[in-house]
Amino acid sequence: xxxxxxxxxxxxxxxxxxxCNACRYCEGYCAVFPAMERRSHFSPADLNYLAxxxxxxxxxxxxxxxxxxxxxxxxxxxxxxxxxxxxxxxxAWPGPAGAWLGTAAFFAGLVxxxxxxxxxxxxxxxxxxxxxxxxxxxxxxxSVFSIMVLGLIAAGAARFWRESNExxxxxxxxxVIPQAxxxxxxxxxxxxxxxxxxxxxxxxxxxxxxxxxATFYGFLLCFASTTIAAVYHYALGRRAPYxxxxxxxxxxxxxxxxxxxxxxxxxxxxxxxxxxxxxxxxNQMDRPFIALLFxxxxxxxxxxxxxxxxxxxxxxxxxxxxxxxxxxxxxxxKFVHAIYRAAALLRYALERSREEKST
Amino acid sequence: MRFSLxxxxxxxxxxxxxxxxxxDVDVLVAGGGNAGLCAALSAAESGARxxxxxxxxxxxxxxxxxxxRNLRRASEAYPEDEYFDDLxxxxxxxxxxxxxxxxxxxxxxxxxWMLNHGVRFQPSLRGTLHxxxxxxxxLGGGKALLNAYYTAAERLGVRIYYEAEVQDIEIRHRRxxxxxxxxxxxxxxxRARALVAAAGGFESNLEWLEEIWGESARNFLVRGxxxxxxxxxRVLLSNGAQPVSHAAQCHAVAIDARSPRxxxxxxxxxxxxxxxxxxxxxxxxxxxEGEDLxxxxxxxxGRLVAEQPGQMAWSVFDxxxxxxxxxxxxxxxxxxxxxxxxxxxxxSGDALESTVAGFNGAVRPGVFNPNALDSCRTVGLQPDKTHxxxxxxxxxYFAYPLRPGITFTYLGVKVTDNAEIVMQGAPAxxxxxxxxxMAGNIxxxxxxxxxxxxxxxxxxxxxxxxxxxxxxx
Numbered sequence: 001x002x003x004x005x006x007x008x009x010x011x012x013x014x015x016x017x018x019x020c021n022a023c024r025y026c027e028g029y030c031a032v033f034p035a036m037e038r039r040s041h042f043s044p045a046d047l048n049y050l051a052x053x054x055x056x057x058x059x060x061x062x063x064x065x066x067x068x069x070x071x072x073x074x075x076x077x078x079x080x081x082x083x084x085x086x087x088x089x090x091x092a093w094p095g096p097a098g099a100w101l102g103t104a105a106f107f108a109g110l111v112x113x114x115x116x117x118x119x120x121x122x123x124x125x126x127x128x129x130x131x132x133x134x135x136x137x138x139x140x141x142x143s144v145f146s147i148m149v150l151g152l153i154a155a156g157a158a159r160f161w162r163e164s165n166e167x168x169x170x171x172x173x174x175x176v177i178p179q180a181x182x183x184x185x186x187x188x189x190x191x192x193x194x195x196x197x198x199x200x201x202x203x204x205x206x207x208x209x210x211x212x213x214a215t216f217y218g219f220l221l222c223f224a225s226t227t228i229a230a231v232y233h234y235a236l237g238r239r240a241p242y243x244x245x246x247x248x249x250x251x252x253x254x255x256x257x258x259x260x261x262x263x264x265x266x267x268x269x270x271x272x273x274x275x276x277x278x279x280x281x282x283n284q285m286d287r288p289f290i291a292l293l294f295x296x297x298x299x300x301x302x303x304x305x306x307x308x309x310x311x312x313x314x315x316x317x318x319x320x321x322x323x324x325x326x327x328x329x330x331x332x333x334k335f336v337h338a339i340y341r342a343a344a345l346l347r348y349a350l351e352r353s354r355e356e357k358s359t
Numbered sequence: 360m361r362f363s364l365x366x367x368x369x370x371x372x373x374x375x376x377x378x379x380x381x382x383d384v385d386v387l388v389a390g391g392g393n394a395g396l397c398a399a400l401s402a403a404e405s406g407a408r409x410x411x412x413x414x415x416x417x418x419x420x421x422x423x424x425x426x427x428r429n430l431r432r433a434s435e436a437y438p439e440d441e442y443f444d445d446l447x448x449x450x451x452x453x454x455x456x457x458x459x460x461x462x463x464x465x466x467x468x469x470x471x472w473m474l475n476h477g478v479r480f481q482p483s484l485r486g487t488l489h490x491x492x493x494x495x496x497x498l499g500g501g502k503a504l505l506n507a508y509y510t511a512a513e514r515l516g517v518r519i520y521y522e523a524e525v526q527d528i529e530i531r532h533r534r535x536x537x538x539x540x541x542x543x544x545x546x547x548x549x550r551a552r553a554l555v556a557a558a559g560g561f562e563s564n565l566e567w568l569e570e571i572w573g574e575s576a577r578n579f580l581v582r583g584x585x586x587x588x589x590x591x592x593r594v595l596l597s598n599g600a601q602p603v604s605h606a607a608q609c610h611a612v613a614i615d616a617r618s619p620r621x622x623x624x625x626x627x628x629x630x631x632x633x634x635x636x637x638x639x640x641x642x643x644x645x646x647x648e649g650e651d652l653x654x655x656x657x658x659x660x661g662r663l664v665a666e667q668p669g670q671m672a673w674s675v676f677d678x679x680x681x682x683x684x685x686x687x688x689x690x691x692x693x694x695x696x697x698x699x700x701x702x703x704x705x706x707s708g709d710a711l712e713s714t715v716a717g718f719n720g721a722v723r724p725g726v727f728n729p730n731a732l733d734s735c736r737t738v739g740l741q742p743d744k745t746h747x748x749x750x751x752x753x754x755x756y757f758a759y760p761l762r763p764g765i766t767f768t769y770l771g772v773k774v775t776d777n778a779e780i781v782m783q784g785a786p787a788x789x790x791x792x793x794x795x796x797m798a799g800n801i802x803x804x805x806x807x808x809x810x811x812x813x814x815x816x817x818x819x820x821x822x823x824x825x826x827x828x829x830x831x832x
Contacts, residue, residue, distance in 0.1 A: 022626035022688040025428050025500030028481030040686055062506055063499030065425050065624050069418055072626075195479070203510060 009082035014042040016074045017050070019066060026060040030189040031348045032080070033060075038351060045163045048090070051083035052160070052337075052344040055189040057197035058277050068276075077277050084337075085281045091156040091340070092332050102288070102329035105145075109321030112141065117317060127241040127307040132316055135233075145327050152331035157339050164347055176349035183349070184342045187212055200272040211265035215293065216338075218258020222297070225252035241307060253304065259297035263290045289334035292326040380547060381520055384410045385830035386823070387538065387551035389525045389591050390558035391415070392422030393501070393812055394794025396508035397819025398555040398826065400476055403515040405827035411512070412523035412540055412549070414558075415586045419622075420505065420521060422559045423583035423767065423795070426624045427501035429494040430816060431809035432466040437493045439463050445493075445807055453604070453803025461776055462801055465817040470495050473816065477507030490654075494809040501812075525558065525591050530598045534788040552830035553789040555822045556780070557815075560768035560795045561589025562609065563621060568765070571607050578670035580614060582764045585621040592796055595772050601781045604769035604799030610806055611661025613637075614764030616671065617689050626688040629759050632660060633747050634683055634729060635676025636718055637761070639667040642701065642710030644718070649746035652732065658806045661763040672761040673704050675715075677751045683729050691757040700756045719750040767811065771799035778822035789829045791822035 017036055020026065027033040032053050039046055058077045066072035117132050130138070161168065183189065187209055191197035196206035229248040232238040242249050267290050270283065299319040306312055330336070386402040388395045391413030403409045413420050433439045442463045446454055470480065479498035482491065490496075497504045512519065523542040528535065535554045540547045561567045563585045568576040596602055618627035633653050636644055637660075646663050650656055664672045694700035701711035718737065725734035727749060735748045772780050774797045779786035794815040801814055 018686070019626055019688050022628075022686055023624070024685070025625070028496075028498045040682070059499060059503075063503035065500065065502050065622075066626070067418075070622060071619060202506065 009079060009086060010044050010047055012079050013047040013051070013083050016072075016076060016079055017042050017047075019072055019074050020076065023066070025065075026063060026076075029059045029063075030055065030057065031183070031345065032076075035348055035351065038355070045165070047080075047083050048087040048160075049164055049344055049347060051080040051087060052340040053348060054080040054084065055187070055197075055341070056081055056277070057190055057199055058274065059198050061277060062198050062202045075276065078279060081277070081279045081282050084340075085279065085285060087160075087340070088285065088336055091159040092336070093152060093155040093159070101332065102292075102325045105328035106321050106325035109324035110317060112137075113317035113320050117313060127312065129240055129307075129312075129316055132313050133320070135239075138320070141324070145324060149327050149330050153336065153339060156331060156336055157343060160340050160343055166347055166350060170350050171343075171346065173346075173350060176346065176353050180342065180346040180349040183345045200269045201274050207265065208269055211262045211269065213262075214258040215262030215266065218255045218262055218297070219293070221251045221255025222259065222300075223255075225249070225255060249304065252300065256297040256301045256304075259293055260301070263294040263297075266290055267294075286334045288329065292322065292329065292333075295322050296326050381410060381412070381523070381540065381542060381549045382518070383550040384408045384518070385552045386410075386555060386826045387412065387549060387553070388555045388557060388823075389538070390422065390556070390794070390796075391420050391505075391509075391519065391521075392557065392559060392794060392815065393424035393427070393504065393508070394796075394815035394819035394822075395555065395557035396421075396505065396512060397816050398557055398791070398793050398823035399512050399517045400508065400515065401820040401823030402555070402827040402830075403512065403517050403823075405824055407827035407830050408516075409512075409823075410518040410520065410549070410551070412520050412525060412538075412542070414524035414590075415521065415584065417521045419584060419586065420509070421502065421584075422587055423562075424505055424812070424815070425500075425502040426583050427497075427504075427809075427812050428625075429490065429496040429809045430466070430469065430812035431494050431807060432469055432813060433463050434467065439467075442466070442493075446801070446810070449805030449807050450801075450803050451805065453805075455603075455800045458774070458776055459801045461821075462814055462817045465820075466813045469813065469816050472820070473504075476511045478504050479507075490808060525594070528554065528591070528594050528598065530782070530787075530790065532788075533782045533785060533790070535790045553791065553826035555778075555791045555793060555819075555826050556591050556595060556772075556796055557793040557819060557822070558591035558796060559584075559587040559589070560770065561592060562587055562765045562768045564588040567593075568609075572665070575665055575670050578762060579611070579665070580616075580618050580623065580627075580762050580764045581621045582612075582614060582618075582623055582627065582766050583621070587795075589768070592770065592772070595780065595790075595792075595796075599782045600787075601773035601784070603771045603773045603797070604803045606768070606770045608769035608799075608804050609661075610658060610766040610769075611665065611763045612657050612766065613660035613664045613672065613674075613761040615687050615689050616760035616762040618762075618764065623764070627764065628657075629674060629687050629761065630657075630684040631676055631680060631759065632657070632674045632761075634680045635674055635751065636714070636744065637672055637674050638706065638711065638714055639672050640669055640706060642706045642714050644714060644740070644742065644744075645672075647742045647745050649736070649744045649748060651746075654808070660761075661765065664761050665763040670763055673706070673758045674761060675700070675711075675751065675756065675758045677753045677756050679749060679753050681757070687759065689759075691759050693755050693757050695754050695756070697751070697756055700758055704758055704760070715751050718744070718748075719752060722748050722750045767795055769799045769802070769804060771795070771797045773797075774800055774818075776821075777825045778818050779825070789826070791826050793819040793822040 032050050056077050060076050061067055064074050066074040113133055186192040191206055191209040196204045198204055199208045225248045299322050303315045303319050385407035386409045388399045388411045391411050399409045399411050433442045446459055480495050481498040520542055523540050525538050525540055527539040529537045537548055537550045540549050563581045614627040633648050637648050639645055692703045694703055697712050697715050698708040701708040721737035721740045723736055723738050727733055727735050732746050736745045737743045737748045772792050774780055774792050775786050778791045780790045780792050798814045
């Protein structure tokens with residue numbers, strides 16, 4: 001049977017996982033190795049799944065008796081990273097347009113918000129955002145982009161799931177979702193057992209685990225803040241600006257601080273990452289996302305701090321433009337790792353439950 | 360045995376003049392594997408200034424410990440007496456019972472000590488060796504264990520010198536005085552108050568192996584590090600250390616003949632031998648492949664293959680066997696007929712066909728069970744296959760080429776219960792040994808999975824502690 005033409009990282013992935021599958025010393029580290037052991041051949045679809053299961057903690061690299069300069073030259077985290085980055089491009093729809101879209105959205109946003117602002121008179125209340133940009137425009141544009149972005153992310157997720165040959169009903173399998181959710185939300189495979197992981201170098205540390213939590217839960221708090229503010233607006237008829245100690249502002253501030261510390265720390269760690277595991281394409285994908293997270297939070301907090309000054313008008317336009325750029329690039333950037341990683345963990349939980357039933 | 364590597368003392372001092380030197384310490388440890396690191400940690404924790412000289416570069420540090428993955432320890436589930444009985448059975452009594460008792464007793468607390476020094480454990484692997492009751496598995500294997508120990512040692516201020524190879528040891532009246540070391544090409548003289556020798560056996564020294572095994576040793580593959588050349592062992596023996604076990608004892612298994620000369624490690628092993636037949640270059644079977652469960656028999660196959668012409672053999676099976684064993688790193692040779700397979704192996708087609716036909720005809724009906732001593736056997740063959748015998752009748756047919764893969768050697772130095780090396784009939788004053796260099800005291804022959812790491816850990820700790828005590832005195 002002729003082998004299909006494989007891209008270079010996929011060839012390398014199949015080569016080194018054949019070595020791993022004969023060794024199996026690393027099977028206690030994470031989900032990748034037990035999932036690997038269920039297979040004897042590694043098709044591109046298998047490799048994409050395993051690559052998205054990998055959290056890039058690098059434990060298996062430092063533990064590997066076959067790591068370079070050994071002639072077998074096994075480097076699982078790096079190879080899976082290369083495969084993973086390529087898989088993001090493969091799943092993204094309509095293709096790798098993210099960076100251009102983000103830049104375009106940022107300038108479009110600035111123009112839109114500025115035009116919207118120009119039509120208004122001096123705000124009656126110094127902190128009244130809607131006097132600068134009408135609520136209907138803000139909510140309207142956000143809704144349109146949110147729906148579009150959600151649709152694009154769902155399209156990528158559907159491609160990922162279709163490639164797995166799992167049924168779509170598996171996504172709603174109530175018996176395995178709690179396990180997958182726990183693994184994802186606790187970052188179990190990124191040192192969530194309390195020992196940390198070998199990132200950015202060979203010495204184990206919990207810093208990446210903590211910083212990722214600050215980023216992710218900061219993001220969730222900001223999301224909760226926006227949602228509660230919408231409830232205030234539509235259900236309770238309470239208009240922004242909300243007092244400093246109101247729920248939306250407190251959640252947004254705490255989340256925003258998390259989104260400053262987390263991304264800044266992850267950026268710093270990334271700079272110190274062991275060069276053995278570094279993949280240029282991954283950094284090109286990570287850095288804009290980390291930067292946009294940080295800038296979204298920084299501009300939001302600046303807006304909060306200066307909302308009663310004259311700077312509010314252009315800070316608002318800037319913040320909204322950054323948010324727009326952030327949203328539009330979500331389906332094409334690092335953000336999608338959350339979707340594919342969670343889906344891979346769900347698939348892993350499904351495979352394991354099937355295996356347990358069959359034994 | 361001859362030893363002629365010593366350079367004039369003045370050469371060794373050049374390194375000092377060049378500004379690169381290894382400072383004098385209380386305890387010098389020769390060898391940076393499990394036993395050496397346990398000795399260094401325990402000496403440093405006893406308050407000694409410690410240095411390790413490791414002949415490999417950092418990437419390949421740790422000798423054969425980097426290829427290990429578990430240690431055998433006594434526990435509630437595995438009583439000391441059962442452990443001791445297992446040891447006596449495999450060694451046929453060739454063990455220092457008193458020292459063996461010490462090692463087994465101390466093995467109970469070893470996992471806790473290891474945890475405290477950064478080693479982590481995992482539930483037993485899913486492989487074919489069912490060892491979880493008797494053995495504790497290191498998370499990530501032996502290299503991860505070494506990484507943890509090196510980190511712990513650095514934290515304790517232990518100085519570590521890579522690419523530092525001991526050339527000679529100055530011993531006067533059973534007292535160690537200094538070692539001559541070549542560090543990154545520079546000869547140095549290193550003094551210490553005590554020396555722990557933990558530099559492994561000589562399994563990667565092909566010339567030494569050839570002295571014992573003759574030319575067939577040239578066809579041996581070395582499963583582990585190329586750095587275990589037995590230099591320290593040879594120096595100690597030539598200085599009058601009392602030997603234990605025998606130079607001709609070695610642990611060798613049958614591994615894939617396509618493996619690299621050194622360091623192929625675990626992935627070159629083959630677990631399919633008991634499931635098919637094993638033939639030599641003449642296309643003939645030569646041993647009962649189904650004699651016993653594989654974990655109890657795999658260690659004899661290195662010697663069996665070494666005794667065949669050209670030190671070569673093939674494990675042959677049919678497609679019924681695919682998926683019943685952990686895949687090796689190399690794909691099997693494959694063919695649609697036995698004759699075609701024989702052609703690929705370079706074996707006479709007539710001979711292999713006749714062997715397979717004879718084997719198939721001798722297979723008696725039975726219930727096949729690869730995980731137990733089943734009832735599938737042959738009758739009337741020379742030799743018979745006593746379990747897992749099924750006719751080779753379902754193409755495609757497969758074969759793995761086999762060569763002897765040497766794992767470790769048994770020759771070592773005699774030690775006391777305090778790990779002191781016995782020289783000229785009495786314990787040395789400040790010279791200790793740990794690990795593979797003295798494992799022959801306990802495991803004179805035979806094999807018990809995971810006991811090497813137990814001996815390294817327990818005796819390493821004892822040697823480090825005693826060396827530190829000796830340095831204080």
